[in-house]
Amino acid sequence: MKLQDILGTEQRYDIKAISTDEELTRQIQVILINLTLLDPPADGKFGPKSTAALHRFQTLMECGEPGFLGLKTAKKLIETKREDISTDVLILKITKETILKLRPVASSQLSDAEKQGVKAGQEFKLLAYEPLRGHIRVAFRADEFGEQSVWYVFDQHAEIYQGKNLVCPKPRPQSIKLANFPYRSQLDNYYNPTGSCNVTSIAMCLQYLGIRRRTSGGQFEDELYEYALQKGYSRWSPYDLAKIVKDYGAKDYFAERATMEELQDWLADGKPAVIHGYFTSFGHVMPVVGYDEQGLLVHDPYGEWFSSGYRTDLSGAYLRYSYPLIRRVCMPDGDFWVHFITT
Numbered sequence: 001m002k003l004q005d006i007l008g009t010e011q012r013y014d015i016k017a018i019s020t021d022e023e024l025t026r027q028i029q030v031i032l033i034n035l036t037l038l039d040p041p042a043d044g045k046f047g048p049k050s051t052a053a054l055h056r057f058q059t060l061m062e063c064g065e066p067g068f069l070g071l072k073t074a075k076k077l078i079e080t081k082r083e084d085i086s087t088d089v090l091i092l093k094i095t096k097e098t099i100l101k102l103r104p105v106a107s108s109q110l111s112d113a114e115k116q117g118v119k120a121g122q123e124f125k126l127l128a129y130e131p132l133r134g135h136i137r138v139a140f141r142a143d144e145f146g147e148q149s150v151w152y153v154f155d156q157h158a159e160i161y162q163g164k165n166l167v168c169p170k171p172r173p174q175s176i177k178l179a180n181f182p183y184r185s186q187l188d189n190y191y192n193p194t195g196s197c198n199v200t201s202i203a204m205c206l207q208y209l210g211i212r213r214r215t216s217g218g219q220f221e222d223e224l225y226e227y228a229l230q231k232g233y234s235r236w237s238p239y240d241l242a243k244i245v246k247d248y249g250a251k252d253y254f255a256e257r258a259t260m261e262e263l264q265d266w267l268a269d270g271k272p273a274v275i276h277g278y279f280t281s282f283g284h285v286m287p288v289v290g291y292d293e294q295g296l297l298v299h300d301p302y303g304e305w306f307s308s309g310y311r312t313d314l315s316g317a318y319l320r321y322s323y324p325l326i327r328r329v330c331m332p333d334g335d336f337w338v339h340f341i342t343t
Contacts, residue, residue, distance in 0.1 A: 001021050001023060001024050002023065002024060002027055003024070003027055003028070003074040003077055003078050004074075004078065006069070006070070006071060006074040007071065007074060007075060007078075008071075009071065010070075010071065011070070011071075012065070012068045012069065012070045012212075013068060013069040013070075014067065014068050014069075014249065015046065015051050015067075015068075018046045018069060019045070019046035019047075022044040025044050025045065025046040025050070026042045026043075026044045028046070028050070028054065028069075028077065029042035029043070029044070029046075029050055030042045031077050031078075031080075032050070032053045032054065032057060034082065035057065035080065035082055035085055035087075036082065036087045036089075037053045037056055037057055037085075037127065038050065038053040038127065039141055039142075047149075048139060048149050048150045049127055049139060049141075049149050051139075052127040052128035052139030052149075052150065053127050053128065053139075054069070054073075055128050055130075056090075056127060056128035057073075057076075057077070057080075057085075058073055059128075060085055060086060061076045061080060061085065063076055064210065065210075066209075066210075066342075066343035067249060067250070067343040068249070086162065088162045088163035089125050089126075089141075089162075090125070090126040090127070090128070090129060090160055090161070090162055090167075091123055091124070091125060091126065091160065091161045091162075092123065092124045092125075092126050092129070092138055092140075092153070092158055092159075092160055093121075093122075093123050093158065093159045093160070093161065094118050094119065094120055094121065094122045094123070094153075094157065094158055095120060095157055095158060095159055096120050096156070096157040097117070097118070097119050097120045097157075098117075098118060098153060098154055098157035098158065099115045099116065099117055099118070099153075099154075100115065100116040100117075100118055100145070100151040100152070100153055101114060101115050101135075101151060101152045101153070102114040102115070102148065102150075102151060102152070103152065104132055104133060104134070104135040104137070104152040104253075116145055116151070118153075124138075124140055124141075124142070124144065125140070125141040125142060126138050126139060126140060126141060126160065127139040127140070127141050127149075129160050129168055131155065131168060131169065131265065131269055132152070132253070132340075133253055133255065133258075133262050133265075133266065133340055134154065134155055134259075134262055134265075135152040135153060135154055135155055136152065136153050136155050136158060136160065136168060136169070137150065137151075137152050138150070138151055138152070138153060138160075155168075155169050169265075170268070170269075172264055172265060172268050173268055174292065174293060175290070175291065175292035175293065176264075176267050176268050176290050176291060176292075177289065177290035177297055177318070178208070178267065178270065178272060178289040178290055180208075181204065181208050181272070181287070181289045181299060181318075182204055182207045182208060183204065183299050183315070183316070183317035183318075184200050184203055184204050184207075184219070184220070184221060184299075184301060185200075185301055185302075185303075185315075185316070186200040186221065186301040186302060187301075187302070187303070187312060188219075189219065189221055189222055189225070190218060190219070190222045191222050191225040191226070192225070195235075195282075196221060196225055196235070197284055197285045197286065197301045197302055198235040198236065198241055198285045199221045199224035199225045199228065199235055199241075199244070200221040200301040201274045201285045201286050201287050201299075201301060202221075202224055202241060202244060202245060202274065202341075203219070203220040203221040203223075203224055204272075204287050204299055204301075205245075205250075205272045205274060205287055205339075205341045206220070206245070206248055206250060206341075207220060208272055209250055209272070209341070209342070209343050210343075211248050211249060211250055211343070212249075214227075214248075224244060227244065227247075228240070228244060231243075231244075231247070236283070238254050238256075238276065238337055238339065239254065241254075241274075241285075241339065242254045242339060245339070245341055249343075250341060250342065250343050251341065251342050251343065252339050252340070252341050253339075253340040253341075253342075254337070254338070254339050254340070255336075255337070255338050255340065256335050256336075256337055257334075257335050257336060258336045258337070258338035258340075259336065260323070260326075260336075262338075262340075263275075263288065263291075263296075263336075263338055263340075264291050266340050267288065267289075267290060267291055271340070271341065271342045272287055272288065272289060272341050273287070273288045273338050273339060273340050273341060274286065274287050274288070274338070274339040274341065275288055275296075275298075275326075275330055275336075275337065275338055275339075276330065276337035276338075277326070277329040277330035278329045278330075278332065279300075279302075279305050279310075279329055280302075280310070284302065286298050286299060286300045286301060286302075286316070287299045288338075289318065290318075292320070294320060294322055294323070295320045295321050295322040295323050295325070295326065296320070296321055296323070296326055297318055297319065297320055298316070298318075298319050298320075298321055299316060299317055299318070299319075300316030300319055300321075301316060302316060303315070303316050304316055304319055305319075305321070305325075
């Protein structure tokens, strides 16, 4: 198959599907090489480097199809010329002696084979990068570290430049609001309207990220409710909620001890999150869609919370819940349960 075969269709291909088609893989690789986003050769193997280069192309060209190849990406791959795209190579500069990791966890949790020491002042050419909860995921152009080309580095120990411009980490803005974030009330759900804040919150995030539904009827949150039942997932388990997100083709980096700073950095990068808290005696779940100096902006699916209880007759869209409130109801024991959701 070729990219031209995708034009005029609504087909979407994930990385696994691309990698099984050698003709399509080579065509994409040749284009990315010509655009200087990938180093030769075009070997017909769609591995981590090709994946990173395609993701970089989609970011630069604003394809709006993260995580898969569809009509928009195929069309832009065919039409884009080298002069249409920035050819400045991304450079990773190590600012403090640190450790590269194969997983974004504390280095003490990794085996020696899963980490690599690097010294301050070292520089590396990159294919792509992605900020990720206190770390930066980087894909190296060259083979400095053997077959492993994708690593994580602590974001306080590194900087990424494109030309002379610092592109990561970006200064955190004082406020952020994820515009056009869909709001869904749980109270009109077909299934368990008073107890389905969890799947309703996940549905809002998946819709915002452009994740496709699997059915055409009813509401997205009811579809997720049914899916959880079919799979034997508990809607109240954060780990099972993360499984739902992943099963639908997105990513859910769930953390039990997240920090407010990690959450703000995530939101500032344009990505949604979901928090757990005791807004009710049974617990409650809601998306976070922004922040400012006073608190977090949330889409509360149950309405608006007051100290006297919920007003379910009010909209829960873009509410500001103060930081003292969040700390009181979401971090009573010091833990902060957050789903960092992305494509």
